[in-house]
Amino acid sequence: MPPSEKELTVAAEHTTPPAEPAIFVSVDDSHRAELVLTGDIGAATLRELEETLDAPPLAEAAxxxxxxxxxxxxxxACAYALLRAATLRAKPAELTIRxxxxxxxxxxxxAGLDAVATIVE
Known part of the structure; x- marks a missing residue:
């Protein structure tokens, strides 16, 4: 028996729409950078992610x-971009993912990030 209109409406209300991807960066005086990623970090976000990872202040943070x-x-591909950016520098960044x-x-x-990063749940 197909679901009623009310059941479909209730199901739709409990479905969380995919979050828009967002990338935020902040750096403190000790050259510690925080990168906050939200949403679906995929192919549409790859270029922005790579540009953010290569640009100051992340490029200068230890x-x-x-x-x-x-x-x-x-x-x-985005995980590999993070791996490349953190490790292919003159002095690789100390990386913590939480x-x-x-x-x-x-x-x-x-992507192999567990070999070069501390991953905290």
Whole structure:
């Protein structure tokens, strides 16, 4: 039996729409940068992510803290971009990733970030 109109309306109200991707950066005086990622970090976000990772203040920071608690999906290409940016520098950044969901942590591991970063739930 097909669902009633009321059941469909209730189901639609409980479905969370995908969050728009967003990238925020802040740096303190000790050259510690915080990168906050939210939403679906995928192909549409890759160029912006790469530009953010290569530009000051992240490029100059010695320590990166990446807050992924608001990331609903992380594309493997974006995880590789983070890996390249953190490690292919004259002095690699000390990288801590926090708040990543299980699926996001799996993508981070597939990219090899668990070998160069501290991943904190």
């Amino acid at each position: 320590e990166w803290v990446v807050d992924m608690s608001g990331v609903t999906h992380l594309d493997l 708040g990543a969901r299980r699926a996001v942590r799996r993508t981070l591991r597939h």
